[in-house]
Every structure is written in C-alpha cells, then in structure tokens.
Amino acid sequence: MTPSGLFAPLQIGPMRLQNRIALPAMVTRLSGEDGFVNQAVTDRYLRYAQGEPGLIVLEAMAVHRSKSGPLLRISGDEYVHGLRELARAIHGSSGACVVPQIIHFLKVARSGWRQTVDMLSTGEIRGIVQDYAAAAYRAAEAGMDGVELHMAHAYTLSSFLSKRNPRADQYGKGLEGRLRLASEVVAAVRAAVGSDFPVGVRFLGDECIKGGYSTGEARQIALRLAQLGVSYISLSAGGKFEDHVPREGQPPYPYTGYSGDRCMPSHEYPDGVNLYMPIAVKRYLTEHGFATPVIAAGKIATRAMAEAVLRDGQADLIGMARGLLADPDLPRKWRDGQDEKVVRCIYCNVCKNLDENFREVRCFLWPKGAGHAPAVHAWSLPDAPAGLTAQWRGGAVRLSWAKAAAGSGVQGYDIFRSDDGATWERIWAGSLAGYTDVAAPAGRTWHYMVQAWDGAGNRSPLSAPVVVDLPMPAFALGGESGE
Ligand SMILES: Cc1cc2nc3c(=O)[nH]c(=O)nc-3n(C[C@H](O)[C@H](O)[C@H](O)COP(=O)(O)O)c2cc1C
Structure with a gap:
C-alpha cells in the first residue's frame, strides 16, 4: 500500500x-x-x-x-x-x-x-x-x-x-x-x-x-x-x-x-x-x-x-x-x-x-531537571491515580490525588474535565499530584478524571471520576455574594 x-x-x-x-x-x-x-x-x-x-x-x-x-x-x-x-x-x-x-x-x-x-x-x-x-x-x-x-x-x-x-x-x-x-x-x-x-x-x-x-x-x-x-x-x-x-x-x-x-x-x-x-x-x-x-x-x-x-x-x-x-x-x-x-x-x-529570558529552552512536561526529553523507556503500564478528590474553595475547584510511588516511572498526569460525565476535555497536564481549576464557573456540575503517564508516554487507566456540584452563588445588588 x-x-x-x-x-x-x-x-x-x-x-x-x-x-x-x-x-x-x-x-x-x-x-x-x-x-x-x-x-x-x-x-x-x-x-x-x-x-x-x-x-x-x-x-x-x-x-x-x-x-x-x-x-x-x-x-x-x-x-x-x-x-x-x-x-x-x-x-x-x-x-x-x-x-x-x-x-x-x-x-x-x-x-x-x-x-x-x-x-x-x-x-x-x-x-x-x-x-x-x-x-x-x-x-x-x-x-x-x-x-x-x-x-x-x-x-x-x-x-x-x-x-x-x-x-x-x-x-x-x-x-x-x-x-x-x-x-x-x-x-x-x-x-x-x-x-x-x-x-x-x-x-x-x-x-x-x-x-x-x-x-x-x-x-x-x-x-x-x-x-x-x-x-x-x-x-x-x-x-x-x-x-x-x-x-x-x-x-x-x-x-x-x-x-x-x-x-x-x-x-x-x-x-x-x-x-x-x-x-x-x-x-x-x-x-x-x-x-x-x-x-x-x-x-x-x-x-x-x-x-x-x-x-x-x-x-x-x-x-x-x-x-x-x-x-x-x-x-x-x-x-x-x-x-x-x-x-x-x-x-x-x-x-x-x-x-x-535567554534561558535554556526546556519543556514543562519533561521530568524535573531534565535537559532533554527523556529517552524511551520500557516502563510497565502505570497504575490509575488513586484517591482523586475535588473541593470548591476560593472560587476554584481544587483537585488532589495520591502521587505515584517513586520508581513507578510516572512523569506526569493529564487532567480531564466534563460537564456531563460523557464528553471529556483534557484541560491540563503536569507533574504534580494536584491541580486548581480556576476556569470552572459555579452554577454547574463538573466531573474530573486524572490519568498518569510515564516517560515513554504509556498511560495508566483513568482514575475513578469525581463530581462537584456547584450551586449558583447568590448575587445581591452591590453586595457580597456567598461562595
Ligand atoms: C522557544 C521557541 C523558539 C522559537 N524560535 C524560532 C526561531 O528560531 N525561528 C522561527 O522561525 N520560529 C521560532 N519559533 C516559532 C516556532 O517555529 C513555531 O512557529 C511556533 O512555536 C508555532 O508552532 P507550534 O504551535 O507548533 O509550536 C520559536 C518558538 C518557540 C516556542
């Protein structure tokens, strides 16, 4: 062909x-x-x-x-x-x-x-x-x-x-x-x-x-x-x-x-x-x-x-x-x-x-301190991130989950969000076991999932989803609104 x-x-x-x-x-x-x-x-x-x-x-x-x-x-x-x-x-x-x-x-x-x-x-x-x-x-x-x-x-x-x-x-x-x-x-x-x-x-x-x-x-x-x-x-x-x-x-x-x-x-x-x-x-x-x-x-x-x-x-x-x-x-x-x-x-x-800033160009997603993208490793499939929680605090949704064990090969996490639990959007990725979603307005229901990946890009199964149900704030004319 x-x-x-x-x-x-x-x-x-x-x-x-x-x-x-x-x-x-x-x-x-x-x-x-x-x-x-x-x-x-x-x-x-x-x-x-x-x-x-x-x-x-x-x-x-x-x-x-x-x-x-x-x-x-x-x-x-x-x-x-x-x-x-x-x-x-x-x-x-x-x-x-x-x-x-x-x-x-x-x-x-x-x-x-x-x-x-x-x-x-x-x-x-x-x-x-x-x-x-x-x-x-x-x-x-x-x-x-x-x-x-x-x-x-x-x-x-x-x-x-x-x-x-x-x-x-x-x-x-x-x-x-x-x-x-x-x-x-x-x-x-x-x-x-x-x-x-x-x-x-x-x-x-x-x-x-x-x-x-x-x-x-x-x-x-x-x-x-x-x-x-x-x-x-x-x-x-x-x-x-x-x-x-x-x-x-x-x-x-x-x-x-x-x-x-x-x-x-x-x-x-x-x-x-x-x-x-x-x-x-x-x-x-x-x-x-x-x-x-x-x-x-x-x-x-x-x-x-x-x-x-x-x-x-x-x-x-x-x-x-x-x-x-x-x-x-x-x-x-x-x-x-x-x-x-x-x-x-x-x-x-x-x-x-x-x-x-005239500093060496690196990627945020590389392992900390790496001078180049990691070479391909034969890691085994990472485990799904455990213990995902979501809390509404200070006008943002704060996610956290258990960090993968050292030596697991996990380099980062993809963070997914959905407003119906069916259609998911990858909103961010990073190496920390937490993320603050400042772009989720209240008055809505938000679903989140997390997935771990290693240096070779092997992806874990998705975490169990979490749901946050955010009531619409009360807006008083010229006054304070509740969280
Ligand atoms: C760190 C950095 C350095 C860049 N240096 C050059 C360069 O030397 N010459 C050039 O034509 N474009 C340069 N670009 C622009 C890229 O070639 C490219 O057009 C731009 O990043 C958009 O493509 P992308 O979305 O695939 O990254 C640079 C971009 C980045 C992020």
Whole structure:
C-alpha cells in the first residue's frame, strides 16, 4: 500500500522528506555567545532526529557578526566544521532531512532603542544580501540538505516586507519596494548555491499588528517567492517589535505583545488558529500554477487536524514546534499507531518564556531537571491515580490525588474535565499530584478524571471520576455574594 497523508514522502528538489512532519526552527538557547555548535545543541537535535520527523529546521543562526545573546552562527567559515558534524550526526542516526534557518537582525539596546530598517544605507543593505548568500553557501558546504531564509517575525527581512516598513526609497513605499530586498536575497542565494540546492523561506502569513499586512499581501509575497524559485514556503505569524511590551532594563523583545502570542499561540487559542494563512497562500499559489510546498504551523495539536490539513490541500507539511519539544517521538509514535502514547503539549508556553529570558529552552512536561526529553523507556503500564478528590474553595475547584510511588516511572498526569460525565476535555497536564481549576464557573456540575503517564508516554487507566456540584452563588445588588 502506498503511504498517504502524514506518512507520504515529499520530494523537494534533491531532498526527499520521509514524511510530512516538520520541526520548525526553535531557538534552544543551548549555544554560547560564541555561536558554535556544542554538545548540548547536538544532543537536542539528535533527540528530535530519533523521533524520525521528515524535516528538521535548525534554530535561527546569524548570517552576520553582530553581537547578540546565546545564538548559533553561520557568519564565518569557522562555523562550518561544527555544522557539518551536526548534519552528519543527524543523517547518521535518522532518516530526517536537516536545513538551518539563517537570520539577519538589527541592533537593540537595553535603553529600549532599536535600529529600524530606515536607518540602513544602501551599502549596508548590499552587505545583508552578501551575508545571506555567503551563509547559504556555508550551509551547502556543511552538508545540510538545504537552507531556510528567515523572513519572519521582527527581523530584518521581515521588517522590509512589513506594511509598517517606513522607508521612502526603492526598498519601501509600495509592496514592490517592500519585496525588493527579499527578492534580491533570494536571487543572490540562488546564485551562490545553484539551482538544485533547496532554498526555503519562512515569512509571515499575517503580521498580527495594527497596520500590518494579512493574508491578502501574504499571497502576493508567496507568489513572488515562488516565481523566484524558492523550494518551499513556511508560514509563521506575528512576533513583532511594534507591539512589544517594554521590560525594565531589558532590550525590546518581539514576542512579549499580542503578535508574540499569535506567533506561539497558547492554550487559550483554538487549535489551528493560524491555519487561515496557509489556506489562503496555498490556494493562491495553486491558482497561479505553482506547486511550491507550504508548511503550516501554529498549535496544530492533533493528528486528526494534521491529517485534515493535508487531505484538504491546505498545506503540504505540518510544522510542529512545541509539540515535538514535548515529545520528539511523536512522528514515530503516530507512524506506529501508538497515538495514545504521545506526551501531548499543553501550550503552556513555559518554553516561550525561557526563550524570552535567554534561558535554556526546556519543556514543562519533561521530568524535573531534565535537559532533554527523556529517552524511551520500557516502563510497565502505570497504575490509575488513586484517591482523586475535588473541593470548591476560593472560587476554584481544587483537585488532589495520591502521587505515584517513586520508581513507578510516572512523569506526569493529564487532567480531564466534563460537564456531563460523557464528553471529556483534557484541560491540563503536569507533574504534580494536584491541580486548581480556576476556569470552572459555579452554577454547574463538573466531573474530573486524572490519568498518569510515564516517560515513554504509556498511560495508566483513568482514575475513578469525581463530581462537584456547584450551586449558583447568590448575587445581591452591590453586595457580597456567598461562595
Ligand atoms: C522557544 C521557541 C523558539 C522559537 N524560535 C524560532 C526561531 O528560531 N525561528 C522561527 O522561525 N520560529 C521560532 N519559533 C516559532 C516556532 O517555529 C513555531 O512557529 C511556533 O512555536 C508555532 O508552532 P507550534 O504551535 O507548533 O509550536 C520559536 C518558538 C518557540 C516556542
């Protein structure tokens, strides 16, 4: 039987992806400020590789020598050796393809000052084009399967594409001016790496800021990139400086505002909240005769949603960043029909906050102190959590249950809630033997159950359910209401 859907291979030039699951770039903060690949970086990507995704996009690495916090670099030939070893290690241990995401960014200062695109001379702009071309060439030299040009979020190329680009010369004004630098970079990169080497671009399907562009212009940007022969298009959202929330003594950070939330949508947002972007872009490309593969991302949390996206032609690849951080083995588990063993991301954004504070990016669901997702263990099925109780206190439902015995292998608990005892929703997960549900209004009956899981994702039977019946509070006009 020919595999279809998620496990159908995809050929992108000479790069053959073994399936449709892609790890989009995700900064690890594991590198030093020197920018060299180190053991921790290698271990992180080898862990992803073990899970057998189709594509691994290595975290954004700088094409230029500008100073920054911990960040990988590809800004000089001295970085090629480490990147080559990393590519070799990934290829040696997995069928995944690997491409680095390459980035140019402007300066920011603790005072809140930031360099903007209108401050760049045409000579400096020419330098950016050259930096991208040289970095892409190094990616090919390092044995990468391709390269991804970062044109998303708050960084240089995205700021030129932005509808908020303030330049009044040939690199700004109308859409054609805003497209100019991106187009020059793609052309220069192609000239450097040749016509065969896969060159992908990540850009914004929606800037998610006031006065920014949305899918109408994103479709035009995508079409231009396709006309210039890019090998794939990866869509992201938001992540802009324009609406960042200033933090005392810290340089401006582009993921602190609403557009940052839209970039990494938390559990508050519906699944697939950004899917309208690939839908618009893919349709437009197809209507104009381009088959350029499109990568969708943004809280694509379930297999059913991932399969529907592919089946309905909304995108060609499913980007899963936080989902694969939580459980790098997800692609293998889905492939082998072990869906129930996936340690499912709860989109709590602890990883986002760590990144924001320049701290090593880890997952809230990993065992305490673990530097990487635990390797697969052959634990036996955990016992169902015992002694679940629920109490209404202080306007919230407080759940507690007996903690699994040390040595049981239990790493965490999924918490389920229902308002009819029949349809259950997973509302949270964590390692503690308790949870406070602050999102359960009174005047209702709530049912809860808990399930334990181990490092390999083996799940216990569900606990016995508990029910809390919450009377409607009495609301006295202008007065106190009882609990
Ligand atoms: C900690 C962290 C670091 C990220 N770093 C990058 C990055 O280097 N480049 C990039 O294009 N996107 C980056 N992203 C955005 C992700 O690639 C992805 O688009 C986003 O998390 C939404 O996908 P998800 O819901 O599958 O996590 C990062 C996200 C997180 C959580």
